Amino acid sequence: MFDERFVRLSEGDKARDLVQTRLVKGLASCGLKSNVVSVHRNAWRSVMAKARVQCFQIFARAVAKLRGGDPNVKYAWYGASSKEEVEDIIEHGFGGKMPLRDGLRLSPDDSPLKSVKSCGVDKDGVRHVILCRVILGRVEMVPRGSDPCGSSSEDYDSGMDGSFSSPEGYVIWSQRVNTHVLPEFVISFKLHPSKGNVRIEEPLKPSSPWMPFPALISVLSKILPSSDIALISKFHKDYKENKISRHQLIQKVRVIVGDKLLVAAIKSFREKKIPASFKHARSWQPENHLGGQNTVSFMNCVSGLKEGRNTERDIRPY
Template sequence: MNQIGAENQTSITIDDAMSESNELDSCYNCFQHFVTNGFSKIDESSFEGDIIKTSFFSSLSRNPQISYRTKIVAIHKNSNTSQCWKIRAHSFGVYAKAVADTRGGDANIKYAWYGASKNEICETVMYGFSWRKHSISVSPAKHGLDSVLCSGVDGSGVRHLLLCRVILGKQEVVREDSSDQFHPSSMDFDSAVDDISSPTRYIIWNTHLNYNILPCYILSFEAPPYLSGLTEPKTIKPKTWITFGTLISILSPFLDHSQRASLEEQYTNYLEKKITRPQMIQRVRAIAGNQLLSAVVKLYTNKLAAATGVMQQAARLMMQPDCWEQFIVR
């Protein structure tokens, strides 16, 4: 009996839930939003589109199953001619020259992927990267899998990545758990990486945002529903346990009919042992969204309220973007 009880529990905790904007309040077509904000759709078969497409699939090559089942839906190019974007582009050029002058003539400019939820991608296209974060992580062009894992599924089952030009300058190594660092350790450095010789992550500090990272393209794609073959975040011993049944009952009011039906179907598959616990966790994440899970599990963990109170508190939390900073796993 104890074994059965343990099997019916999930280790979704704040440490497991990566910060990601939920899609419940999305009510506009993202492609139209991209176009309205100066991004024009390009033909995938064009020379430009083919280069981006080839680069993207090459970055997924370390997992052929994911690459084979991934389909590009659209590619949009930054064609914005507004005064704001002209200033941003000019600032990027000025900063690149300044870094090059300081670093022996090389600003170390690279292309990099940035994955996020549809809401965050849309906000970035309109306003730039959020200054609320002390840094953002982008993936080298050949390591797109990591950014794909950070992207969020919208209501149409589509994910979005930004392909950006990034001024890296001189880099220093920063450990993944260095959450207390908010800027370069000294004036000798401009950005950070997880590994100097073979980086899989570039770190851009908020002191440099929006003038050393310039969004150039938006790649929209469909990936396998649960990204089961992707590299997962490091396993951390859960701080608390919550049964799938309880979790689903708390999540249900925030989900639409199709999401609830999908969640219940996956739960049935889990109970019938057609899928494993890790697979069930991934499917809950894919359906509900990690930001909603973060709110629900945080409140559940602290026992702030019973189920109804948790839902009300979670709804209020999701209206306050700033509160998510303390939950983000860096």
């Protein structure tokens, strides 16, 4: 399923048993039945991969020294939108190709549901989650729905929503995603119907008509500066020439446009109109319409539209 950057763990392997049991039990507690297809471990074969491990260890020691001897290292889940995203993360790190201005959101290792909800689903019904080692250090509360760009002060190393006794998610700030987060295992799995009432979105299986990419560009051209539209058009051309994948195209557009505006564009296409709220989704002003690049980042390659739907299923890149 994956290339030489990964080592497939066979059934009976201790590490595999521990990892898949954590995922299966975590989902079962929410009423979801899962079937693990495969478990892969990051092989750390390349020079850069080995450097990331050393960097993580150095920062763990530094945080421990700064925080009274305890770096507060935990395991946490990240829900990948596709197999391609998993490979991008292993090759380039989190945010390696695209900035994560709002930080990286992860789920505690005993509560994977939110990360699973953000997973993409391939044509065979397979999803992928990444189990990461994370340096949390000193944690501050960051309520879900808030939109901070970093810690409130140098006294904190990461964020958390929920409560300290029962965390619902962790937030790793953008400047620390590749020093404080180490992707170790990739679990590929399927979900099956069960007696639980938890509803999981199927991001790659549209239940409504998709939005053609030229139509998306047409709608966005009414709002975005011409430089942004030119860049989006270039990426679309690269996709048609097989220079980038569909996943890469969508992710690049999300970086330029921002998730809120992208959702508004899709809704306006379906409603055949552009509501007033659409313009304000990006704090748009007429005087800067022809200005320079005015980009808004997505919440991350992992969080994106985690609180709602996955935009990738709504756009047809043709």
